[in-house]
Amino acid sequence: MIEPDRIVSTTCPYCGVGCNLQLHIKDDFIYKVTSPFESVVNHGNLCVKGRFGYDFIYHSRRVTTPLIRKTPQVPGSRTQAFDQDEWRQASWDEALNYIADRLVEIYRRDGPQAMAVYCCAKATNEDNYLLQKMYRALFRTNNIDHCTRLCHAGSVVALQMAVGSSAMSNTAAEVIHNDVFIVTGSNTAETHPIIAIQMKAAVEKFGAKLIVVDPRRVEMVNYAALWLPEKPGTDVPVFSAMAHVILNEKLYNQDFISRRTENFADFAASMEKFTPEYAEAISGVDRQLIVQAARMYATAKNAAIYWALGIPEHSHGTDNAMALIHLALLTGHIGRTGTGLNPLRGQNNVQGASDSGAMPWHYPGYMPVDNADIAAKWEQRWNIEAGGLNQVRGLTTTEILSAVSPGSVRSLYIMGENPMMSEPNLNHTRHQMENLEFLVAQDLFLNESGAFADVFLPAASWAEKDGTFTNTDRRVQRVRQALAPRGQSRPDWQILCDLATRIEARLGRPQSAYWSYAHPSEILEEMGSVVPDYAGVKYHRLEDEGLQTPVWDDQHPGTPTLFIESFPRGRAKFHPLEYRPAVEMPDDDYPFILTTGRVLEHWHGGSMTRNSKLDELYPEARMELNPADAARLDIHDGQTVRVSSRRGSVVLRATVTQKTTLGVVFIPFHFVEAAANLLTIDALDPQAKIPEYKACAVRVVPAKESELVKPEVRVVRGRY
Amino acid sequence: MPGEITLTIDGESVSVPPGTTILEAAQTLGKHIPTICYHEACTANGLCRICVTEVEGGRVLAASCVAQAAEGMKVHTRSERVERSRRTILEMLASAVELGDAPEIEAMLQDYRADAERFPGGERREVPLLDDNPMYVRDYSRCVLCWRCVQVCAEDAQYTYAINFSGRGFETQIATFFDKPLPETTCVFCGQCVGVCPSGALKPKREWLMEQGFKTGEILDMTRGERRKRRNGGAA
Numbered sequence: 001m002i003e004p005d006r007i008v009s010t011t012c013p014y015c016g017v018g019c020n021l022q023l024h025i026k027d028d029f030i031y032k033v034t035s036p037f038e039s040v041v042n043h044g045n046l047c048v049k050g051r052f053g054y055d056f057i058y059h060s061r062r063v064t065t066p067l068i069r070k071t072p073q074v075p076g077s078r079t080q081a082f083d084q085d086e087w088r089q090a091s092w093d094e095a096l097n098y099i100a101d102r103l104v105e106i107y108r109r110d111g112p113q114a115m116a117v118y119c120c121a122k123a124t125n126e127d128n129y130l131l132q133k134m135y136r137a138l139f140r141t142n143n144i145d146h147c148t149r150l151c152h153a154g155s156v157v158a159l160q161m162a163v164g165s166s167a168m169s170n171t172a173a174e175v176i177h178n179d180v181f182i183v184t185g186s187n188t189a190e191t192h193p194i195i196a197i198q199m200k201a202a203v204e205k206f207g208a209k210l211i212v213v214d215p216r217r218v219e220m221v222n223y224a225a226l227w228l229p230e231k232p233g234t235d236v237p238v239f240s241a242m243a244h245v246i247l248n249e250k251l252y253n254q255d256f257i258s259r260r261t262e263n264f265a266d267f268a269a270s271m272e273k274f275t276p277e278y279a280e281a282i283s284g285v286d287r288q289l290i291v292q293a294a295r296m297y298a299t300a301k302n303a304a305i306y307w308a309l310g311i312p313e314h315s316h317g318t319d320n321a322m323a324l325i326h327l328a329l330l331t332g333h334i335g336r337t338g339t340g341l342n343p344l345r346g347q348n349n350v351q352g353a354s355d356s357g358a359m360p361w362h363y364p365g366y367m368p369v370d371n372a373d374i375a376a377k378w379e380q381r382w383n384i385e386a387g388g389l390n391q392v393r394g395l396t397t398t399e400i401l402s403a404v405s406p407g408s409v410r411s412l413y414i415m416g417e418n419p420m421m422s423e424p425n426l427n428h429t430r431h432q433m434e435n436l437e438f439l440v441a442q443d444l445f446l447n448e449s450g451a452f453a454d455v456f457l458p459a460a461s462w463a464e465k466d467g468t469f470t471n472t473d474r475r476v477q478r479v480r481q482a483l484a485p486r487g488q489s490r491p492d493w494q495i496l497c498d499l500a501t502r503i504e505a506r507l508g509r510p511q512s513a514y515w516s517y518a519h520p521s522e523i524l525e526e527m528g529s530v531v532p533d534y535a536g537v538k539y540h541r542l543e544d545e546g547l548q549t550p551v552w553d554d555q556h557p558g559t560p561t562l563f564i565e566s567f568p569r570g571r572a573k574f575h576p577l578e579y580r581p582a583v584e585m586p587d588d589d590y591p592f593i594l595t596t597g598r599v600l601e602h603w604h605g606g607s608m609t610r611n612s613k614l615d616e617l618y619p620e621a622r623m624e625l626n627p628a629d630a631a632r633l634d635i636h637d638g639q640t641v642r643v644s645s646r647r648g649s650v651v652l653r654a655t656v657t658q659k660t661t662l663g664v665v666f667i668p669f670h671f672v673e674a675a676a677n678l679l680t681i682d683a684l685d686p687q688a689k690i691p692e693y694k695a696c697a698v699r700v701v702p703a704k705e706s707e708l709v710k711p712e713v714r715v716v717r718g719r720y
Numbered sequence: 721m722p723g724e725i726t727l728t729i730d731g732e733s734v735s736v737p738p739g740t741t742i743l744e745a746a747q748t749l750g751k752h753i754p755t756i757c758y759h760e761a762c763t764a765n766g767l768c769r770i771c772v773t774e775v776e777g778g779r780v781l782a783a784s785c786v787a788q789a790a791e792g793m794k795v796h797t798r799s800e801r802v803e804r805s806r807r808t809i810l811e812m813l814a815s816a817v818e819l820g821d822a823p824e825i826e827a828m829l830q831d832y833r834a835d836a837e838r839f840p841g842g843e844r845r846e847v848p849l850l851d852d853n854p855m856y857v858r859d860y861s862r863c864v865l866c867w868r869c870v871q872v873c874a875e876d877a878q879y880t881y882a883i884n885f886s887g888r889g890f891e892t893q894i895a896t897f898f899d900k901p902l903p904e905t906t907c908v909f910c911g912q913c914v915g916v917c918p919s920g921a922l923k924p925k926r927e928w929l930m931e932q933g934f935k936t937g938e939i940l941d942m943t944r945g946e947r948r949k950r951r952n953g954g955a956a
Binding site: 001002024026027028029031032033034035037043044045046047048051052055058059060193197200201204205600601613616617715716717718719720 | 760761820821823853854855856872875877878879880900903904905906907908909910911912914915920924926927930931936939940943
């Protein structure tokens with residue numbers, strides 16, 4: 001038996017569930033991860049990533065010294081350098097001075113619109129707060145965004161419009177108090193495994209009824225009372241038809257509608273055409289299933305809706321989320337324990353990065369940038385002259401790269417993100433990356449995006465720094481340093497303070513915005529001094545269970561359930577809806593709908609999991625194809641296929657499975673060898689600016705084994 | 721409080737709500753009753769019988785993890801009969817199973833003055849270690865058949881049902897269906913089973929390699945690229 005030198009309690013760096021981890025360490029080596037059984041979040045349960053997937057921090061490919069590109073890069077012909085021989089090692093002084101010089105040069109020449117930054121939903125609240133502060137206070141730009149734009153932007157915008165808040169209304173563990181719950185656009189068992197096992201228990205032990213609405217036969221369907229297999233992108237007709245039935249059969253909660261909502265009449269009128277028959281014709285879902293689902297949800301005592309990216313990642317993602325919100329407002333299934341509108345957030349800290357202002361339209365705390373009174377608050381906090389902050393909304397994630405051109409975005413700072421895997425239509429992304437004048441990457445690995453950079457800054461991993469993550473149900477939890485940073489790597493917050501000080505000196509600002517923090521706790525306190533939701537979030541209060549925001553003051557106990565008395569905007573507002581199809585529908589040339597997503601064993605662009613032994617369990621991309629489609633195309637299980645869209649093409653092996661429905665193929669987006677985002681379309685939702693990852697048209701043809709980029713031995717797996 | 725049940729445990733009176741087990745009632749008095757198969761995160765199943773207590777008037781000893789407290793019950797947690805029963809269970813366990821990774825059970829052996837050599841020459845449960853996946857190893861020579869791993873793989877946590885009992889009597893062992901390698905079963909490698917194993921039968925592969933004396937760098941080399949080695953035709 002190994003006796004640990006120490007056991008460090010911290011929070012999992014993978015998904016938004018925010019499981020509590022205990023890292024068992026011997027000789028500075030994490031040899032085991034456990035979880036306390038008394039944890040309120042995960043009750044001692046973990047998934048494969050949390051329990052076994054931490055080893056990326058030790059990977060030999062990890063970069064632990066600052067690097068500067070040997071060959072100077074010029075816009076238009078910027079290249080990727082994966083080989084460390086193409087870089088030279090630099091001191092922190094040299095690397096940071098070089099970055100400060102170049103960024104200030106570009107800022108002086110081209111102004112705030114030339115500057116842009118990707119913050120990081122994997123990094124801590126403190127890291128993100130500092131990075132947006134650096135760009136807002138020093139470069140006076142709001143071109144600040146992160147991957148929330150690519151994930152729940154549609155949900156955030158719809159929730160802001162309808163209720164004035166944009167997070168899960170209830171606590172995930174409350175699912176056992178639901179009588180009925182809807183899971184839609186979420187492969188919960190693979191993407192939020194610990195919430196999924198609580199959902200399974202809700203059904204199996206607590207008698208809840210589950211309604212799954214999803215174009216894939218995801219694992220949760222095995223536990224469902226009803227499965228509505230919609231075609232991708234037809235959420236508005238399906239959920240609006242449910243609203244139609246609820247209105248028609250008078251199953252709505254008139255008292256709630258009268259007391260707590262507005263604009264009901266306009267909305268109700270817009271629902272008239274969404275008959276179950278109409279929805280069936282568009283979505284392929286049997287009208288009787290729609291009627292049953294509507295009755296089941298509306299007549300439940302406590303019902304909740306859980307959704308993930310199948311809802312917002314559409315060119316009509318805001319409308320999709322709005323259609324869900326309407327169901328809760330119609331029935332009053334919100335504002336009580338066991339009800340609610342619950343967008344399951346993807347990243348460990350996507351809620352926190354958004355709360356911390358890593359967004360182009362909002363300061364920390366969702367305070368609009370285009371409001372002079374609010375700007376004045378931050379100007380005062382950051383010692384900036386009155387009117388000094390930029391009050392023009394910045395560019396969003398996808399817009400930033402699209403805007404790369406002379407006269408617009410010239411430089412980009414990327415902390416921890418990997419747009420070269422995660423943006424839609426990667427061939428276009430590549431072209432735009434090549435056109436950047438200056439690129440800084442701050443990460444653990446030279447990933448597909450960092451390889452384009454001029455300077456690479458080695459960041460410390462989550463196990464090597466202090467901070468906080470805010471999980472999907474708004475719980476702010478501690479991240480604790482368990483190990484010394486590897487090599488010369490440094491925690492992000494320290495890198496940013498050091499760099500910001502150098503930039504500030506070059507700009508010759510009369511007063512410092514302040515970068516001399518001794519510990520991340522001081523950074524969070526600074527944020528809490530302006531952001532009311534975080535006013536009472538102090539490190540010493542987070543030791544055990546964390547705190548669920550809003551936390552109004554030092555005595556406030558946190559808020560497990562939102563909207564009990566009222567909504568942040570006062571009355572919740574109904575919005576009339578129209579159905580808009582996906583931008584690209586299947587046709588004779590591209591007859592299949594491609595939908596993308598994740599698998600249990602991997603994380604997003606793969607910087608972590610593909611540098612982990614997790615990769616051994618799931619080493620290659622597979623395309624899921626329905627057996628009937630496979631028979632028609634004469635494609636057998638395991639066969640190599642080429643999948644092409646109007647934008648790109650990949651070669652990978654097919655898995656023939658009932659998990660996907662007729663006419664729909666699925667490819668996970670983790671694998672650079674067959675990057676799903678070479679195929680996806682960069683059509684954006686007009687309000688939320690989120691790309692349509694979940695539906696584009698592709699064609700599938702048999703290919704030769706030799707066309708595979710990196711053929712792998714087939715790993716036989718028996719899991720669902 | 722009204723509706724509560726009053727019983728005495730080792731002469732001390734205690735009142736508990738209906739449905740409370742003897743084990744929980746004893747805990748409210750600060751009394752420690754040893755357990756092996758019982759785990760707070762699992763459904764109590766009364767398998768190992770180490771938590772037995774003597775209830776006056778009862779024909780047999782009662783497993784306190786499942787036996788519910790009743791009005792007027794008189795319970796003895798360390799009577800002679802209880803002690804002898806626990807000691808014998810521990811001696812039988814020690815005769816057949818490698819307990820070197822089960823510090824709690826080893827402490828019980830001491831506490832009950834159990835003689836690990838009481839049944840010399842008894843057949844030991846010695847089975848080859850199973851190393852069939854990158855995440856964790858299964859060393860069933862250390863398995864005390866507490867059933868916790870099966871429970872958390874099923875309804876107590878994961879609803880995955882990858883493992884269960886196989887065999888009968890002395891041949892009983894935890895196994896996958898048809899002894900398939902774990903990756904080919906429904907296993908999702910959540911490791912809930914590893915988290916509840918009381919005797920080191922289930923262990924993260926890296927911890928196991930560290931125990932074998934490998935250094936950090938060697939462990940990383942050994943647990944990475946197994947697939948690539950296989951692809952190149954060599955044994956992993």
